[in-house]
Amino acid sequence: MESIQVALAENAYEISIAPGNLDRLGAKCRDLKLGNKVMVVSNPTVFALYGQRTISALQQADFEVSYCELPDGERYKTLDSIAHIYDLALEHGLERSSTLVALGGGVIGDMTGFAAATWLRGIAVVQVPTTLLAMVDSSIGGKTGVNHPHGKNLIGAFHQPRLVLTDPDVLVTLPAREFRAGMAEAIKYAIIGDPELFDLLERADGLQQNQIDPELLATILTRSARAKAEVVSKDEHELTGLRATLNYGHTIGHAIENVTEYTINHGEAVALGMSAAGQIAVKLQLWTQQEAQRQDRVIHKADLAIELPPAIDLEQIVKTLKSDKKVKAGKGVFILPSKIGSTRTIAYEVLNPTEDLVSDALIKQVLTAMLPIASS
Amino acid sequence: MESIQVALAENAYEISIAPGNLDRLGAKCRDLKLGNKVMVVSNPTVFALYGQRTISALQQADFEVSYCELPDGERYKTLDSIAHIYDLALEHGLERSSTLVALGGGVIGDMTGFAAATWLRGIAVVQVPTTLLAMVDSSIGGKTGVNHPHGKNLIGAFHQPRLVLTDPDVLVTLPAREFRAGMAEAIKYAIIGDPELFDLLERADGLQQNQIDPELLATILTRSARAKAEVVSKDEHELTGLRATLNYGHTIGHAIENVTEYTINHGEAVALGMSAAGQIAVKLQLWTQQEAQRQDRVIHKADLAIELPPAIDLEQIVKTLKSDKKVKAGKGVFILPSKIGSTRTIAYEVLNPTEDLVSDALIKQVLTAMLPIASS
Numbered sequence: 001m002e003s004i005q006v007a008l009a010e011n012a013y014e015i016s017i018a019p020g021n022l023d024r025l026g027a028k029c030r031d032l033k034l035g036n037k038v039m040v041v042s043n044p045t046v047f048a049l050y051g052q053r054t055i056s057a058l059q060q061a062d063f064e065v066s067y068c069e070l071p072d073g074e075r076y077k078t079l080d081s082i083a084h085i086y087d088l089a090l091e092h093g094l095e096r097s098s099t100l101v102a103l104g105g106g107v108i109g110d111m112t113g114f115a116a117a118t119w120l121r122g123i124a125v126v127q128v129p130t131t132l133l134a135m136v137d138s139s140i141g142g143k144t145g146v147n148h149p150h151g152k153n154l155i156g157a158f159h160q161p162r163l164v165l166t167d168p169d170v171l172v173t174l175p176a177r178e179f180r181a182g183m184a185e186a187i188k189y190a191i192i193g194d195p196e197l198f199d200l201l202e203r204a205d206g207l208q209q210n211q212i213d214p215e216l217l218a219t220i221l222t223r224s225a226r227a228k229a230e231v232v233s234k235d236e237h238e239l240t241g242l243r244a245t246l247n248y249g250h251t252i253g254h255a256i257e258n259v260t261e262y263t264i265n266h267g268e269a270v271a272l273g274m275s276a277a278g279q280i281a282v283k284l285q286l287w288t289q290q291e292a293q294r295q296d297r298v299i300h301k302a303d304l305a306i307e308l309p310p311a312i313d314l315e316q317i318v319k320t321l322k323s324d325k326k327v328k329a330g331k332g333v334f335i336l337p338s339k340i341g342s343t344r345t346i347a348y349e350v351l352n353p354t355e356d357l358v359s360d361a362l363i364k365q366v367l368t369a370m371l372p373i374a375s376s
Numbered sequence: 377m378e379s380i381q382v383a384l385a386e387n388a389y390e391i392s393i394a395p396g397n398l399d400r401l402g403a404k405c406r407d408l409k410l411g412n413k414v415m416v417v418s419n420p421t422v423f424a425l426y427g428q429r430t431i432s433a434l435q436q437a438d439f440e441v442s443y444c445e446l447p448d449g450e451r452y453k454t455l456d457s458i459a460h461i462y463d464l465a466l467e468h469g470l471e472r473s474s475t476l477v478a479l480g481g482g483v484i485g486d487m488t489g490f491a492a493a494t495w496l497r498g499i500a501v502v503q504v505p506t507t508l509l510a511m512v513d514s515s516i517g518g519k520t521g522v523n524h525p526h527g528k529n530l531i532g533a534f535h536q537p538r539l540v541l542t543d544p545d546v547l548v549t550l551p552a553r554e555f556r557a558g559m560a561e562a563i564k565y566a567i568i569g570d571p572e573l574f575d576l577l578e579r580a581d582g583l584q585q586n587q588i589d590p591e592l593l594a595t596i597l598t599r600s601a602r603a604k605a606e607v608v609s610k611d612e613h614e615l616t617g618l619r620a621t622l623n624y625g626h627t628i629g630h631a632i633e634n635v636t637e638y639t640i641n642h643g644e645a646v647a648l649g650m651s652a653a654g655q656i657a658v659k660l661q662l663w664t665q666q667e668a669q670r671q672d673r674v675i676h677k678a679d680l681a682i683e684l685p686p687a688i689d690l691e692q693i694v695k696t697l698k699s700d701k702k703v704k705a706g707k708g709v710f711i712l713p714s715k716i717g718s719t720r721t722i723a724y725e726v727l728n729p730t731e732d733l734v735s736d737a738l739i740k741q742v743l744t745a746m747l748p749i750a751s752s
Contacts, residue, residue: 121532156497
């Protein structure tokens with residue numbers, strides 16, 4: 001059993017990682033002296049698998065448990081879903097001492113966290129991530145929110161959970177594609193700050209869901225959570241730029257998600273974004289081609305693509321990158337590797353100083369090289 | 377010019393009170409190094425009176441200013457209005473460095489604060505209160521939010537403003553009824569902690585809008601803001617119970633607002649609630665009848681009623697009081713005066729120990745005495 005502390009001045013909390021942890025949820029919440037009423041928020045898919053165990057664990061610790069079901073999928077990550085949580089919070093009499101438990105992936109975690117941040121000006125939330133992506137990333141750090149019809153995650157709040165409870169056993173039911181997506185973030189942690197983790201990933205016999213050694217998986221969960229916890233504890237509200245290092249692979253990744261209308265999921269896009277960022281770093285002579293290729297081999301080993309879909313519109317990707325508000329304000333940055341385990345933050349201006357075309361050309365050159373051979 | 381500091385570890389800010397202050401808004405925001413984009417949120421009534429001056433003041437300090445209009449009235453204090461603020465925030469490209477300026481009374485202040493708390497996980501908000509109630513109370517302290525269809529202020533967040541800028545000159549256009557409502561909160565501060573302020577109110581020639589001495593008004597604004605600032609700085613998130621002392625007059629007051637379907641406004645209800653709480657304190661031998669009567673005379677002098685409307689349903693008031701979640705959980709409290717300037721916090725259990733009827737009887741006895749003679 002691993003216990004990682006997110007060290008924050010006011011809102012410190014534990015990330016607990018252990019097989020079978022789900023059954024310890026009630027006891028853990030009791031230890032935290034959480035109030036008596038708990039509402040579990042989940043979606044039908046996850047609830048069918050783990051809902052009853054979650055509720056039983058809470059009831060066995062004498063909590064009064066209610067349930068709020070939200071539809072499954074990113075397109076329901078809206079204020080309307082939050083309003084539904086509020087309605088049930090009222091119906092079940094949730095008070096300032098009550099707790100919401102987010103049982104699910106990133107979408108459920110973000111929405112439950114936001115509802116907790118804003119119900120009665122803030123109640124407790126416990127994150128119980130059920131996807132690899134949520135376990136290594138989104139459940140930790142207190143970013144909560146929903147999408148605006150015209151932009152992702154524009155509406156939200158920082159609201160730290162009281163506990164993150166991870167049970168790796170639940171990953172057996174995760175679709176393989178979602179497993180891969182989570183692995184992309186784990187690879188990210190390795191590249192930006194954990195060369196030992198990178199070695200483990202590189203030496204592993206396999207990184208896919210049906211191949212991975214459970215011990216390596218446990219190590220990935222622990223080291224990723226620790227890396228995230230460390231950054232969050234130094235930059236809780238994303239003020240110093242330190243937390244921006246977590247965006248490695250995300251700048252181009254977000255643009256790819258956007259341009260493909262999210263048919264490429266977040267993790268897949270981050271994998272492509274890391275591969276592209278790696279090549280940009282190589283072109284700028286920040287990173288060796290050899291290490292960039294080692295990165296790409298690990299990405300490939302996780303069954304993640306390092307090739308763009310043939311029909312993708314590169315102009316549109318560059319346009320999306322340039323429409324970013326930070327970029328427009330001259331504050332855009334790329335996180336680029338300088339070696340495995342270290343990054344540098346390179347201002348977009350550096351890539352894009354006075355001659356706009358040069359930088360677009362660089363990005364496009366790198367992306368073009370990532371197209372399948374027939375279509376490049 | 378008065379400058380009061382709200383001393384908070386992380387979010388300290390100034391309450392600036394001065395005639396003509398509205399014209400200094402831009403310079404003050406510039407001093408705070410706020411980002412370039414500012415969106416003013418107001419309603420048609422207030423904007424017609426003070427919108428242009430507000431925008432000019434900001435533009436003169438080189439801010440890029442946009443405007444979001446919300447309909448006037450408590451019934452629009454909804455998530456839908458917040459969604460409208462988000463839409464305009466997106467349209468005008470508000471970034472994490474941008475600022476919302478709340479120009480209006482409590483409803484505008486609460487909604488603008490909540491939108492600022494949740495746009496891009498939190499941007500700056502500046503409160504420019506235009507009602508006496510907002511100046512002495514709601515603009516200070518960071519309570520933000522909207523109503524749920526079935527309950528007031530159930531949805532919200534703590535989000536401290538970067539500046540509260542008060543210009544007493546704008547009160548000349550305030551409807552007399554709203555002026556009285558604000559005066560009720562000022563009287564509250566005097567009773568709970570400021571006997572000198574009480575003396576000033578008691579000795580004043582008049583407390584109504586068309587009578588009040590501008591110097592006394594300035595003193596009321598300053599001392600009320602200081603009292604609120606002090607409590608908030610010791611109990612930012614309403615955790616220790618200290619902030620609960622600000623609820624003097626509000627327990628019964630809220631029930632009266634609720635039962636009269638808000639035809640009696642907040643300040644009027646608080647005045648009635650203070651008068652009732654005073655009599656409860658007298659019956660419990662915590663307070664002298666003489667001081668309770670001095671309180672009532674000051675309330676009356678502000679042209680606020682100390683008599684309940686004849687048709688009011690007292691059973692319903694008691695029922696509403698008892699339906700309060702805190703009361704149900706055995707954690708309800710009454711703030712009761714022990715002398716002018718001091719209160720005691722009396723648990724509802726004390727009023728309502730084992731015999732339910734005794735306490736209901738006490739509250740009803742006090743409220744019955746407040747009915748007009750013909751209907752009691």
